[in-house]
Amino acid sequence: MKFYEMVIGLEVHCQLATKTKLFCGCATDGFGAPANSRVCPVCTGQPGVLPVLNRRAVELAFQAALALDCELAKTSIFARKNYFYPDLPKAYQISQYEEPFSVNGMLDCSLKDGSTKRVRIHRIHLEEDAGKLLHSIGAEELDYSLVDFNRGGTPLIEIVSEPDMRGSEQAYAYLTALKKVLQYVGVSRCDMEKGEMRCDANISVRQAGAEKLGTRAEIKNLNSFKGVRDALEYEFRRQTEIIESGGRIIQETRLWDSAKMATFSMRSKEEAHDYRYFPDPDLVPMDADCAWVGQLKAALPELPAARRSRFISEYRLSSYDAEVLTGDRALADFFDAAAKGLSVEAAKIAANFMNTDLLGKLNATGTPIARSPVPPGNLKALAILIENGTLSSKLGKDVFAKMWETARSPDALVSELGLSQVLDEAQIKAWVDSALAGNARAAEDLKQGKERAIGAIVGAVMKLSKGKANPALVNRLIKEAVTGL
Ligand code: ADP
Ligand code: MG
Ligand code: ZN
Numbered sequence: 001m002k003f004y005e006m007v008i009g010l011e012v013h014c015q016l017a018t019k020t021k022l023f024c025g026c027a028t029d030g031f032g033a034p035a036n037s038r039v040c041p042v043c044t045g046q047p048g049v050l051p052v053l054n055r056r057a058v059e060l061a062f063q064a065a066l067a068l069d070c071e072l073a074k075t076s077i078f079a080r081k082n083y084f085y086p087d088l089p090k091a092y093q094i095s096q097y098e099e100p101f102s103v104n105g106m107l108d109c110s111l112k113d114g115s116t117k118r119v120r121i122h123r124i125h126l127e128e129d130a131g132k133l134l135h136s137i138g139a140e141e142l143d144y145s146l147v148d149f150n151r152g153g154t155p156l157i158e159i160v161s162e163p164d165m166r167g168s169e170q171a172y173a174y175l176t177a178l179k180k181v182l183q184y185v186g187v188s189r190c191d192m193e194k195g196e197m198r199c200d201a202n203i204s205v206r207q208a209g210a211e212k213l214g215t216r217a218e219i220k221n222l223n224s225f226k227g228v229r230d231a232l233e234y235e236f237r238r239q240t241e242i243i244e245s246g247g248r249i250i251q252e253t254r255l256w257d258s259a260k261m262a263t264f265s266m267r268s269k270e271e272a273h274d275y276r277y278f279p280d281p282d283l284v285p286m287d288a289d290c291a292w293v294g295q296l297k298a299a300l301p302e303l304p305a306a307r308r309s310r311f312i313s314e315y316r317l318s319s320y321d322a323e324v325l326t327g328d329r330a331l332a333d334f335f336d337a338a339a340k341g342l343s344v345e346a347a348k349i350a351a352n353f354m355n356t357d358l359l360g361k362l363n364a365t366g367t368p369i370a371r372s373p374v375p376p377g378n379l380k381a382l383a384i385l386i387e388n389g390t391l392s393s394k395l396g397k398d399v400f401a402k403m404w405e406t407a408r409s410p411d412a413l414v415s416e417l418g419l420s421q422v423l424d425e426a427q428i429k430a431w432v433d434s435a436l437a438g439n440a441r442a443a444e445d446l447k448q449g450k451e452r453a454i455g456a457i458v459g460a461v462m463k464l465s466k467g468k469a470n471p472a473l474v475n476r477l478i479k480e481a482v483t484g485l
Pocket of ligand 3 (some may be wrong): 038039040042043
């Protein structure tokens with residue numbers, strides 16, 4: 001029995017979060033807008049026009065590279081990638097080829113078992129998107145095709161990894177980590193449903209321990225992270241079976257069909273020289289000015305991995321909690337706002353409420369955290385009320401539910417509903433006495449040393465106090481009463 005391993009390299013395209021296109025002033029909000037309502041002579045390739053590079057796109061691209069530990073080239077060159085397709089009016093795409101703006105980066109990805117996988121990044125380059133072909137109008141299938149150029153000329157970065165991933169879980173973790181970093185920095189919204197993040201997966205198999213890489217297939221048409229994982233698993237089986245039966249893998253481009261859960265051959269793999277790349281004579285070389293790069297670097301926010309470590313050291317969160325709470329930037333910002341200045345205990349209470357109650361409600365109602373009826377300040381106030389004993393954790397949960405319903409502060413709710421925990425020993429002693437009187441049997445058992453009998457008495461006190469008696473005091477006062485201290 002031979003063992004085979006999967007070798008994966010990913011090419012990810014991300015739409016940069018600019019207002020306008022890469023080489024013209026057309027808006028980039030054309031998704032879902034009327035077809036061809038975001039076009040001009042430049043992005044439809046009319047004669048006599050010239051491209052003008054969008055400075056903001058370059059800034060975002062540079063920030064992506066800096067966040068991914070890449071080297072920035074002093075000079076990079078735009079190149080024409082020549083091919084004909086109806087969604088490409090110039091019959092070439094402006095991209096970068098021999099001299100991309102950035103190379104040699106890396107990204108640390110957290111795996112399910114808590115370990116980290118480092119994936120090297122081969123290069124990142126800037127390019128423009130193509131338009132989109134339409135083969136139907138609403139439900140009506142057409143026997144011809146239409147083209148919408150709204151997307152044509154939208155700025156993209158293509159991030160090419162080294163073939164470092166060894167299984168579909170690692171590819172999934174890489175995509176998750178990449179999306180997180182790009183969203184944190186504000187480089188891209190990475191909304192896959194809008195095509196703002198797209199991935200091609202290259203996969204080959206080889207016998208475990210072999211040095212040489214096998215022949216790869218490139219899989220396209222992957223439109224979710226789950227799709228990537230499923231396609232890789234399918235492709236691993238397909239390639240392994242071919243090799244096992246003595247066949248050879250051919251280098252080709254394959255399409256993933258998510259309904260059939262299978263890949264299908266699309267074309268034999270094109271070679272770079274087929275595209276007749278050459279430097280675009282309409283665009284000057286792009287220089288990365290040191291001072292400018294310095295400013296962009298200084299402006300980078302705290303990245304997800306750093307934030308996760310800080311959550312662990314500053315608030316003493318478990319690594320699991322820290323991972324969840326840094327899952328996206330809005331969530332992490334919310335937690336920071338709620339936990340800043342709290343004691344470690346109160347911060348832990350706030351983290352628990354976020355991970356269970358708040359995320360539970362947000363998910364169940366499809367509410368983005370930005371529109372949470374419980375703002376960070378109210379969560380902070382609740383954590384303080386629980387930590388200082390005003391509320392038991394049980395009452396805290398009830399108050400949280402009311403906070404979610406009414407969007408009001410816990411302090412207002414507590415005083416209005418008379419909910420605060422009772423710490424008054426005389427009052428609790430009175431409840432304990434009547435609980436002991438009403439549960440003679442349990443009281444006797446307890447006196448005989450049957451510790452477990454205390455539960456019934458505690459329950460009776462809680463009932464009398466409508467859940468408001470402080471549990472630690474209740475326990476202590478019952479024991480004192482029974483042992484006659
Ligand atoms: P392209 O022809 O698609 O532009 P590249 O040579 O730049 O190709 O490689 C594209 C991607 O394919 C990279 O992410 C790289 O890591 C990956 N790759 C290259 N060779 C292999 C292989 N044998 N197995 C798996 N992935 C590979
Ligand atoms: Mg490719
Ligand atoms: Zn335009």
